């Protein structure tokens with residue numbers, strides 16, 4: 198079995214196979230969930246706490262190298278809460 202590409206969670210710093218993580222990108226300055234968005238991607242675990250931590254630390258801005266607006270509705274992508 199070949200190694201799956203790994204990505205780092207913006208929230209907790211854990212490395213995990215890409216398929217285990219949620220991917221976000223910036224669409225006209227708005228943080229948007231999507232696996233096929235063009236440009237840079239930021240990843241989090243599928244845990245709401247990681248998303249909240251990424252928002253609090255402005256990790257999305259850092260990883261995406263731009264200022265993104267985070268809408269609270271994005272939390273609905275996390276199903277553990």
Ligand SMILES: [Zn+2]
Pocket residue numbers: 206207208209210211241242244247
């Ligand atoms: Zn995480």
